Amino acid sequence: MNIYQICGLALCAAVGCMLPSVKHSEYSMAIRICFGVMVFSTCFLFLSPYFKLIENFSKGTLMESYFPLLTKCLGIAFLSEITASVCRDAGEESIAKNVELIGKTEIIILSFPLLQKLFEITDTLLGNI
């Protein structure tokens, strides 16, 4: 799927939501959610070759072990952010906040080994003073 198809789909979704028979029904929300999910997956499809490129770029370097972790954090951040915005569109502010909270917690949990590693390095550095 390229940008022209996405734009065409966006226009169709917008027109579909504005149709009198759909505007105030549950179909309007379904169209929005479907379009949001589609854009999100397309975004990741677009970016995945570049992630591969950066991954190859960092192979054999110090970042090789941290790269999957960082991309996972990036994925979690985007997923929770887009889910939260869809929930907000649906008028579910509290669910959106919970999703964000879970996303942040997940990223912090993933970052803990990194924090531990940093403490270890600092400890080694200061250990023999």
Added chain:
Amino acid sequence: MKFKFFLLFLLLLLSSFSVSVSAEDPLDYDTFDTEWEIFLKEIPSDIAEFLPDVLSESLTDTPTDRVSASSLFRYVLDPLLAGIGTYGKFLLSLVSVLVLCALFEVLKSSLRSEAMHGVFNLAGNLCLCITVCTVQTRILDYAFSFFSRICTIGNAMIPVMTTVYTASGNITLGAVNSGGMALFIALIENVFSKILAPILKICFCFHYISAFTTDRYLNGVNKILKSVYTTVLTTTMTVFSLAMGAKQLLAASSDNFIIKSARLALGTFVPLVTSSVSGSLSTVATALSLIKNTCGIAGILIVVIMVLPILTSVILNRTVLNLASSVASLLGATKQERILSDTASLCGYLVALVACAALLFIYLLALFVKATLALG
């Protein structure tokens, strides 16, 4: 009046570092051979393997130029190429983190949550800090092991020098020289390992902590530590260079074009102590020419093998950090740029320390070589 005060102060200073000097019975050549063997054992194996012929020669042999200029180039180019490969990988790993951080920074405007951005920045900064910190820890260890190696070699030189002076009949000179040199090595070893190294390590740790906080207090502490470091390093080097000049062991040569060019290069690569290091450049040149005239190219080779790998490493490390900082600036990752540029500035302090240690080694070697001339 001021001059008198200065003289009085100098006398007081010298008296605080006084050593007890006593005459000894002249040693025979068997003792000399033992001291020489002990000295050879102290030479690190990685250097000794490069110089098998030189080390097997006895001191009474005439110095030979067995090491050709082409091999000298090889010893210069090898560590340089190895360093470029290692630090090229380091640069790649930094750039890959920066690209990911910049990607998130670009998409930040389309995302509503600031908190999510903050959390991802935390993960990105942690990755960046670990990558930078791992390399810096290695470099610091390398630099400090280089320094302790210099002190070990220096300490091993003392008995040989004393024996040489004693054998040539200069008993008093031998005793004074060995006492003075032992004092200087002990003093500089203490200053480097007990003051400068801990300060630098603490500065690095504070810097990594301040990367995750906005506390201005840490920056203030870091500034104080840096100024203490600069003062101690500059004073040590000035005193050392003054002592060398006062002893008139290494008379300064004329300020030629090469010295001027080297001074310019030092101003670019070695921060903080540029004035005290470049001021003693002519003395270094004299020391190097003395080493070359006495030991031939092999003497210069020892200096190159000892000094070049560590100097190349610290300078390349700093260059890579500066490059990565520029990349971060281009990508719009401001926080990461600050981390990298601050680390690069701290590496400048390490470059200064290594440059001073290299000078110290050249001086020590020149003094050692000068002592062997007493036999002739």
